[in-house]
Amino acid sequence: NESIVIKGKRFLVLKMIGQGGSSKVYQVLDQRNQLFAVKYVNLEEADAQTVESYKNEIEHLNRLQQYSDQIIKLYDYEITNSYIYILMECGNLDLSTWLRNRKTVNPLERKLYWKNMLEAVQTIHKHGIVHSDLKPANFVIVNASLKLIDFGIANCIQPDVTSIMTDSQVGTLNYMPPEAIKDTSSQPGKASSKISTKGDVWSLGCIMYCMTYGKTPFQTITNQITKLHAIIDPTHEMEFPDIAEKDLLDVLKRCLVRNPRERISIAELLEHSYLKLQS
Numbered sequence: 649n650e651s652i653v654i655k656g657k658r659f660l661v662l663k664m665i666g667q668g669g670s671s672k673v674y675q676v677l678d679q680r681n682q683l684f685a686v687k688y689v690n691l692e693e694a695d696a697q698t699v700e701s702y703k704n705e706i707e708h709l710n711r712l713q714q715y716s717d718q719i720i721k722l723y724d725y726e727i728t729n730s731y732i733y734i735l736m737e738c739g740n741l742d743l744s745t746w747l748r749n750r751k752t753v754n755p756l757e758r759k760l761y762w763k764n765m766l767e768a769v770q771t772i773h774k775h776g777i778v779h780s781d782l783k784p785a786n787f788v789i790v791n792a793s794l795k796l797i798d799f800g801i802a803n804c805i806q807p808d809v810t811s812i813m814t815d816s817q818v819g820t821l822n823y824m825p826p827e828a829i830k831d832t833s834s835q836p837g838k839a840s841s842k843i844s845t846k847g848d849v850w851s852l853g854c855i856m857y858c859m860t861y862g863k864t865p866f867q868t869i870t871n872q873i874t875k876l877h878a879i880i881d882p883t884h885e886m887e888f889p890d891i892a893e894k895d896l897l898d899v900l901k902r903c904l905v906r907n908p909r910e911r912i913s914i915a916e917l918l919e920h921s922y923l924k925l926q927s
């Protein structure tokens with residue numbers, strides 16, 4: 649097997665975990681047989697703005713380490729003109745794969761994962777970061793809890809077309825908030841000032857909807873344009889089939905409110921009765 653050296657430490661590459669265009673994530677072992685994830689970014693084709701966005705993501709990831717256990721651990725990184733290596737803690741499974749493989753979700757597990765997601769997103773919001781593209785592939789299960797693995801700051805270097813929709817749900821509209829679709833003031837894909845923290849609440853609501861009903865609210869609409877219209881159309885009623893956990897039903901309905909001003913906040917979600925661990 650191949651080995652890589654980061655800041656003078658040698659790692660044995662076990663396998664590739666995922667890839668998105670010019671960035672690849674590997675599972676590696678250090679000399680003490682400790683498991684890590686290494687994100688490798690090839691900068692040869694990257695423009696200055698992209699390089700800057702990666703440095704920005706790393707700086708934020710580094711700075712937020714101390715504030716929450718729900719942010720993936722960053723151990724080291726190496727940046728040169730031609731590549732970046734980021735050494736991070738290695739999880740067991742990303743939430744996207746976990747959701748795809750699970751037929752039913754254990755209600756207590758779902759509740760714990762929800763609490764972890766809220767804490768992770770509250771942490772980045774407290775430090776002025778709005779992710780604006782949250783989806784299950786941004787979370788990884790490490791032992792029994794969920795951790796956020798990226799802040800949506802680094803550009804996805806133009807992935808080759810084969811990977812764009814297959815791996816890690818890049819480019820999916822299923823978690824996109826209505827205000828991001830209506831927001832005509834900013835150039836496409838950039839989080840503008842109008843996209844507030846409430847946009848991340850909508851996306852988290854879609855993830856939780858999927859953990860409850862096995863699909864996202866607009867997943868059945870396959871035409872992308874029709875899907876976008878349905879997300880912004882107030883007359884398009886979203887379905888909330890009745891479930892035993894009434895508190896969870898309330899959480900879903902309050903996250904998936906089209907008007908961001910009327911949508912529940914992260915702070916209110918952390919106080920919501922659904923998270924009182926009585927069940």
Ligand SMILES: CN1CCC(Oc2ccc(-c3[nH]nc4cccc(OCC5CCCCC5)c34)cc2)CC1
Pocket residue numbers: 665666667673685687720736737738739740741742744745785786788797816
């Ligand atoms: C399909 N198969 C994949 C390997 C394995 O799942 C993962 C294991 C570890 C991880 C990970 N840990 N730390 C990580 C730190 C950064 C990025 C990470 O992933 C990136 C990207 C990998 C592809 C899916 C979306 C996330 C990271 C993530 C998925 C089992 C399922």
